[in-house]
Amino acid sequence: MTMLATVGVSLALVPPAHAEVISDIAYAPAQPAGSRGHLLDLYLPSSGIGITPRPLLIWHSGSAWSSDDGKTGAAAIAATFNAKGFAVAGVSVRSSSQAIFPAQVHDIKAAIRWLRAHAADYQLDPNRFAMMGTSSGGWLTEMATLTGGVSSLEGTVGTTGVSSAVQGGLAFFSPTDFLQMNAQNLPTGGLNHDSPASPESLLIGCAIQTCPAQVALANPINYVDSNDPPLLFLHGQADFLVPHGQSVLLYDKIKTSCGNAQFISIPGADHGLSWVLDPARFGTQTSYTTQFCSGTTQVGSPNPTWDTFEVFLRGALKMGTSCQVAWAPTVWSTGLSANVTITNTGSTPIDRWVLTWTWPGNQQITSTWNTTLTQSGTQVTARDAGHNAIIGASSATTFGFQATYSGTNAPPPEFKLNGIVCTRVFG
Numbered sequence: 001m002t003m004l005a006t007v008g009v010s011l012a013l014v015p016p017a018h019a020e021v022i023s024d025i026a027y028a029p030a031q032p033a034g035s036r037g038h039l040l041d042l043y044l045p046s047s048g049i050g051i052t053p054r055p056l057l058i059w060h061s062g063s064a065w066s067s068d069d070g071k072t073g074a075a076a077i078a079a080t081f082n083a084k085g086f087a088v089a090g091v092s093v094r095s096s097s098q099a100i101f102p103a104q105v106h107d108i109k110a111a112i113r114w115l116r117a118h119a120a121d122y123q124l125d126p127n128r129f130a131m132m133g134t135s136s137g138g139w140l141t142e143m144a145t146l147t148g149g150v151s152s153l154e155g156t157v158g159t160t161g162v163s164s165a166v167q168g169g170l171a172f173f174s175p176t177d178f179l180q181m182n183a184q185n186l187p188t189g190g191l192n193h194d195s196p197a198s199p200e201s202l203l204i205g206c207a208i209q210t211c212p213a214q215v216a217l218a219n220p221i222n223y224v225d226s227n228d229p230p231l232l233f234l235h236g237q238a239d240f241l242v243p244h245g246q247s248v249l250l251y252d253k254i255k256t257s258c259g260n261a262q263f264i265s266i267p268g269a270d271h272g273l274s275w276v277l278d279p280a281r282f283g284t285q286t287s288y289t290t291q292f293c294s295g296t297t298q299v300g301s302p303n304p305t306w307d308t309f310e311v312f313l314r315g316a317l318k319m320g321t322s323c324q325v326a327w328a329p330t331v332w333s334t335g336l337s338a339n340v341t342i343t344n345t346g347s348t349p350i351d352r353w354v355l356t357w358t359w360p361g362n363q364q365i366t367s368t369w370n371t372t373l374t375q376s377g378t379q380v381t382a383r384d385a386g387h388n389a390i391i392g393a394s395s396a397t398t399f400g401f402q403a404t405y406s407g408t409n410a411p412p413p414e415f416k417l418n419g420i421v422c423t424r425v426f427g
Contacts, residue, residue, distance in 0.1 A: 023041045027039070054124055058091055059077045059088060078090075091108060105155070108140050108143070127352075133172070135241075136203075142169060146169075174220075176220055176249055181194075193208065200215075228254075234247075236267075237266065238270050239270055254290060268284070285304060319419070328341070329427075335404045337400065343391075344393055349392050360410040371400075
């Protein structure tokens, strides 16, 4: 178990200083007193990075369910994702020695409810929550992602009356069907997951083969349906601690259920982020994608990198993954009138958009249409007007404005849509 806990949280990242870190927020009273399982840390990006309100990425480090400090490791995740405009929350839940399943699922849902209830306090977007975790943290991610609306798993911990759903999940080398783990072990061996002392048995509170009905309730596969949020998961084919076949079972169920998932399988990789993200294995992986009851297989691409994960998360949260902005002004000596067309060049829809740019001159906007637009000095922020909030894949929307100027009237050098740079086209 110690080996599983140690390898599961290994991160090859060095966190820089964050704009703001709020540590040890109690999202529920400690159970038992003095424990750390109901604490979270919040990492907020610097102002001016990305958009507000901010998308939130919730992190939980794996420990074979043996630790009540799963928020450890979130600083390294925030080192990458704060710079991409995401807020990051590291969340701890109770260990299996403090409470057996379903306490851990009750806890993560309580944390999500607390974060959503306090979203406005931290400029979080309550409609753009995603979760990420390793090993048992990946299991917790899958349970949170796939059980939105399952009332029997809500519990009564902490804040209630708020949705515990997330809009996307990213899980690394996660267990799913505990009862099949021994049969899926590598030919060279693996853990005895059926032992009464195994991490899985300690989580459930019984030797797993003796209580299959209770084990089934802890199997994320049993909650899969076509309405689930998108899920990306990775697994090494040489995983000694959690068999690679666990993720195969999950992908097969999502595919047959007409769900939305991507499964990246990495040959030669053992249990840990340093294995599945090793650049030496780039190009060897196989990516299985299923959407709308149709599956595709791609060998060698995409590489399992943080940039790949950002693209997935942005798509899952309907923020847009690529865009084009066409700038078509009519100019006269003291002013201009401009139509701005945003085209979603990605494969996922955009739901609510914010377009930002900086004027190179002294242009001052005087009126607008089809947008809610604000200007502070040279900084301009245009938001959807509600009726045009959704831009489908390969679709576009147009808004416009009038402005005055004196002297130079150069066009904006760059447009960002929900925090990503768009290709410019001039009309």
